[in-house]
Amino acid sequence: MRYSPLLTDLYELTMLAGYLDEGMAEKQAVFDLFFRTNPFEGGYAVFAGLEPALEFLEGLRFSEEELAYLAGLGLFSPRFIDFLRGFRFRGRVTAPPEGTLVFANEPILTVEGTLAEAQLVETALLTIISFQTLVATKAARICHVSGGAEVIEFGLRRAQGPDGGLSASRAACVGGAGSTSNVLAGMAFGLPVRGTHAHSWIQAFPDELTAFRAYAKVFPDATILLVDTYDTLGSGMPNAIIVARELRERGHELRGIRIDSGDLAYLSREARRMLDEAGFPDALIVASNELDEYVIESIRNEGGRIDVYGVGTKLATCSGAGGVSLGGVYKLVRVDGQPKLKVTSDMAKATLPGKKRLLRATGPDGAFIQDVICLAEDDLQPGETVYDPTNPLQHKILPEGAQLSDLRQVVMEEGHRTVAVEPLGAMTARCRRELALLPQGCQRFINPHRYKVSVSPRLNELRCRLIGEVCKKGA
Structure with a gap:
């Protein structure tokens, strides 16, 4: 499916035109995509949407019809329109595989490239990644309480339009749904279709x-x-x-x-x-009718005998506590070799500066202990003190014996994908494996255990120093 480069907010284009006019378009920049709170007031999120995001970036081109439309707005110079005519995304993208569990404040996707190319793709990446991650998370919650019963995604007729329906079918299967009623999704993604x-x-x-x-x-x-x-x-x-x-x-x-x-x-x-x-x-018993994780949990608690759940509206539209949207954000963290951060009166909204790695600490049995965000050049070791990303005064010791591994890899280099396309079944299996490795209580619906995400000492020091510098400038 081709996503037009006009799938963007107008301010992305006006900023891009301004960068070009100011001679800044070719400066090297780094942006992080993340979310600030786990969806559905839950304990985790399931990363999804990477493949369509990479497809968008790889095929990013302005058609003559699109350029004529922009020229007709009367906002942009002929020089800018000509610049867009040759525009391509030639940057680098770093991300985890789809089906990976991710958490609030983590840089789940990082885009590196010129300021022009990394800025323009903000809106499209947010809408693709945020929605599919939200649906995949909802599906994982539903499958968790189904007791091994099959879950069919039934949401096309209630989804947010045709593209929303198609994206929801794909993402639901990343999160654990075994099939879909959406015939187009069956053809597009190789999914089993049921009805x-x-x-x-x-x-x-x-x-x-x-x-x-x-x-x-x-x-x-x-x-x-x-x-x-x-x-x-x-x-x-x-x-x-x-x-x-x-x-x-x-x-x-x-x-x-x-x-x-x-x-x-x-x-x-x-x-x-x-x-x-x-x-x-x-003979199977299939149930449908406004199902979600809470209704299914109630049915099972009352001794229901259902073999297959057809879940539609509340899966495709992600309704429920803390649902509706993921609240994904895309922030500039480095430009022209200099780390950048956003500082507001709300410390929880201050961004983490610089180019970073995302590490996962696991025990000998592979169980998740915590995640740590660190600078790209960091050599983090067990036993070091790590800090809360929203409150630097809170800290803990990274356990001795913990195994640290990078959660992300480079998935696009110079505008071309560097990893093979995975079958959806492999993403589903990854999600299922990782859910089993979460600390106890993280999958609880009410007051779930808060999985620890920390920042390294050097990243914490950099953030505090930059905050201090910004505050001095504003004094």
């Missing part, structure tokens, strides 16, 4: 049993019947069992039933009992 029929199918026939029989005739080996159009237990389930017996007589088996309304815990228990007693213990 049954709607209530309108039942209503289009003279009666429910006739509708079930017709569907089973067309799809004898993929029959999942929606049983709640009229009366789930009074008519839907009995009619589904009649059709299941007829399928078996013809050498086929009922794949399952779907419930889309009512008390899903109670109805699924009763449906399971009826199917088992009728001799169909392998």
Whole structure:
């Protein structure tokens, strides 16, 4: 999919025009992309969206039609329009693989290049990375409480437009969803596609049993019947069992039933009992209807017997506490070889200056201990004091024996990708592995354990020095 370079805020272009006019466009710059609070008031986020972001950067070109539009705005000089005609992204990008767990205040993606090229891509990178990371995180939370049941992404019809629906399907699978109802996403990303029929199918026939029989005739080996159009237990389930017996007589088996309304815990228990007693213990029970992690947790706590959850609106739109947006930011941290930081009256919003590495400290069993942000030239060792990124007065000792490894790698150099495209299944597996390595309590929905993210002594010293210099200038 081509994302136009006009997928940007106007101020990116006006700044770019200003840099060109001031002779600053070719200065070397470093920007970090990060977020300040974990989404959904949770304990982690799942990094996603890197592949489409790299695809955008690699194919960044202004068409003549786009240039004509910009020229027609009356804002930009002919020199600037000509500059855009030859514009390419030729920078470096550093990031973790998709499916990696990341946390607030960490530089999850770093862009290095000229000030012009690194500035222009801000908005597009934020919208691609932030949304897909948010959806992947929501999916991981949902899959965590599903108890091993399959989760299908059902959100296309409620998503924020066609592109939002496509991006949500991809990101949901990074976070753990096993399939999608979105056929275009199935083709684009190689995802398994799943679906049954709607209530309108039942209503289009003279009666429910006739509708079930017709569907089973067309799809004898993929029959999942929606049983709640009229009366789930009074008519839907009995009619589904009649059709299941007829399928078996013809050498086929009922794949399952779907419930889309009512008390899903109670109805699924009763449906399971009826199917088992009728001799169909392998028939699946699929549930849908405004599901999210909290509803699924409640269903399971009440003894629900659901094999597959179809999660739509609240996954694709990321609704829920702390949802709606990731709050990603993209900040200049170095220009022309000099570290830069933003300082405000709110210390939590002060940025971390300079080109940096992101390290993960793990124990002998691979379990996560904490993450540390350090300067690119740092040689951090266990036993050193590390500092809270939002409050330099808080610090702790990095445990002796901890293993430190870089969480990120260079994924684009001189505008070209340096890593192979990963299958989505590999990203899903990475997410699942890393979730199992989190400290206890990080996956809790209410008051989750706060995973520790720190900064190295040298980065802390640099930040404090620059803050002091800025304060003197403002005095």
